[in-house]
Amino acid sequence: MKLEFYDVPVLxxxxxxxxxxxxxxxxYTTLGGKHANELCKAGIGLRGYKxxxxxxDTKAxxxxxxAIEDVCNDIHGFLITIKGQGKIG
Incomplete structure (x- = not known):
């Protein structure tokens, strides 16, 4: 049995x-946008920070x-729910 390998791009x-x-x-920042925190500017995918x-010094x-004051929190519809209540804060 001959093994064959294929490169398959995964996205x-x-x-x-x-x-x-x-x-x-x-x-956004190149065009002068001021509502991006350091996490967002550094390409760190953590959302939910002020x-x-x-x-x-991250501030939840x-x-x-x-949350939506930071542009990276809002672009994919990030929501923060009130714990134990199932409501949006």
Whole structure:
């Protein structure tokens, strides 16, 4: 039996969302946008942090309003729910 190997490019929805966020943040800040935290600018895919968050001091958003101030939190419909209540904060 002869084994054959094939290179198959793999692209997931999660990777598309990641690179969309990275390039959106890059273009947004290049055009003068001011609502991207350091995580967003660095291409780190963690969402749910306030605009004031830095790489050394992350501040979790406690409401939807806190979260959407950072452009990277809002681009894929990120929601923060109130724990135990199933409601959007």
């Amino acid at each position: 997931t929805g999660n990777s598309l969302e990641h690179w969309h966020s990275v390039y959106l943040a890059e273009v 605009l004031e968050s830095t790489l050394d 958003a406690i409401s939807e309003n806190d």
